[in-house]
Amino acid sequence: MSKTVLVFDFGASSARAMLCRVKDGGFDMQEIHRFPNVPVTEGGHLRWDIDELWEQMKIAIGFGVFNGGFDAISVDTWGVDFGLIGQDGNLLEKPVHYRDSRTDGMLEDVCARIPAETLFEQSGIQPMSINTLFQLNYLMKNDRNMLFRAEKLLMMPDLFAYLLTGECRSEFTEATTTQLIDQKARGWNIRLIEALGIPKRIFAPLIQPGERYGELKQELADEFRTEPVPVFACASHDTASAVMAVPTEEEHFAFLSCGTWTLFGTELRRPLVTEQAMKMGLTNEGGSSSTTTLLKNIMGLWLIQETRRWYNSAQCAGYSFADLEAMARECEPFVSFIDPNAPDFAAPDDMPLKIQEFCRKTGQPVPETPGQIMRCIYQSLACEFALTLAEISELTGFDYKVINMIGGGTKDKLLCQLTADAAGIPAVAGPTEATALGNAISTLIALGEISDISEARQMIIRSGLTEEFQPQEHENWLEPLQKYKNLTRNR
Incomplete structure (x- = not known):
């Protein structure tokens, strides 16, 4: 009988629990619980509501037992954020959200001592x-006592695994988002940690995807009338998990992971740390099977999510995402562009007003209607994707024939089509639940249900979870692409 994994997939705005197993040559994924991930403000900082998230995890465990049980558990989350465990084994405070303003000025402070x-x-x-490095620098300057009271620092997936098992470990792909991993030695950068004055004892031993954190605490197993099943480290940074589910047989491929953040990149055998890569805004995150994920962080669906939220809260419009997509389709293309990566758009609230102001100050026609605002977002994202593809291709020397679009954003058919149009190559969209699926794949390999990642990707290809978008009228994008390049690259 096929073994089943209880997968927890935490995003920045919501989380889901799924039961995943191999079935009929493909994957059977059953969502058993979905819940919001809503930050709270406490002690003057924006924080993750870890108590509520843990309660929802326990509800999901109960649902998992009720739905037939499971043989293992694995967890993925976003990167960079962490919790501090005190000497009594308890969390010292709720983890602070990466959008909190406490890191304002911290990058400049560190780089004044250690060049970027x-x-x-x-x-x-x-x-x-x-x-994480700059969050810790804030604590060293403003709340040093908090750090020195801590016994261990645990990144978010490691923190959830700790609540499940009581074991302190740091999974490698997530740890790379701290900027405190030595990319050559593939271990904690002790010299940098000591240079910043951070107590090195708080960093937990590293483990790789497929290794165990430990077993489910006996008291939790007793509470839910289940066995103390193993809790595995998947590629616990959500991007690394999503890349595992890219449906490709190519060694060199381009992927676009569409979520609140959009990650555009490729998979390499080793980090690429050239001066050009840094100038292009590329980053090298840890991947599964000792790979490196070379990618660019792009302010993706955040722009659309915040635009919808503003219209529905400030104007009580009641727009669905489908409504906004339909409005964008009706509007004239290529009128105005924004730079999705501009700091203007990083903070929540008033997104349409920020877009209008950006267009105004850059001397462009100002979009007025919701449809015009959305068209501006869509075509700006498509141009950014096309230029990033060209830049990564030039840097790596690889000619990518297809853009593999994965994640929830692939439900947006207009975004998929415009991406293909702007890039001039097909966009293959799906699977939508790539992160949860990649999470499960890692653990199913560890359980012996799948031989390796190549087999898993072939299974996805055969499963029919993808849709292909062919480029249309790419020549009409050439002038807008140059206009966008002048706006974003030549300033």
Whole structure:
């Protein structure tokens, strides 16, 4: 009988629990629980509501037992954020959200002592203020006692695994988002940690995808009348899990993981830490099977999500995502563009007003209607994807024939089509639940249900979980692409 994995897939705005197993040469995925991930403000900081998330996890475990049980558990989340465990084994405070303002000025403070180029060369990670390194620098400057009271620092998936098992481990792909991993030695960068004054004892031993954190605590197993099943480390950074589910047989492929953040990249055998890579805003995150995921973080569906939220809250419009997509289709193309990566759009609230102001200050026609706002977002994202593809191709020397679009954003057919149109090559969209599926694949390999990642990707290809979008009228995009390049690359 096929073994079943209880998968927890945490996104920045929602989470889901799924039961996944191999069935009839493909994957059977059953969603048993979905719940919101809503941050709270406590102690003057924006925080993850870890208590509520843990309660929802326990509800999901109960649902999993009720739906036939499971043989293992694995967890993936976003990167960079962490919790601090005290000497009594309890969490010292709720983890702070990466969008909290506490890291304002921290990047500049660190880089005044350690050049950004050195940080990139050592870690392969693009210096960004949200990175764990800069969050820890804030604590060293403003709440040093908190760090020295901590026994262990656990990244978010490791923290959930700790609640399940009581074991402190740091999964490698997630750890790379801290900017504190030595990309050459593939271990904690002790020299950098000591240079920043951070107590090195708080960093837990590293484990790789497919290794165990431990077993489900006996008291939890007793509570839910199940066995103390193993809790495995998947590729627990959600991007790394999603890349495992890219449906390709090519060694060199381009992927576009569509979520709140959109990640455009490729999979390499080793980090690429050249000066050009840094200037292009590329980062090297840990992947499964000792690979490196070279990618660019792009402010993706966040722009669409926040635009919808503003219209529905400020104007009580009641728009669905489908409504906004339909409005965009009706509007004239190529009128105005924004830079999705501009800091103007990083904070929540008033997104349509921010888009209008960006167009105004860059001397472009100002979009007025919801449809015009959405058309501006869609075509700006498509142009960004096309230029990023060209830049990565030039840097790696590989000619990518297809863009593999994965994740929930692939439900947006207009975004998929415009991506193919702008890039001039087909876009293959799906699977939509790539992160949860990649999470499960890692653990199913560890359980012996699948031989390796190549077999898993072939199974996805055969499963019919993808849809292909052929480029249409690519020549009409050439002038807008140059206009967008002048706006975003030549400033």
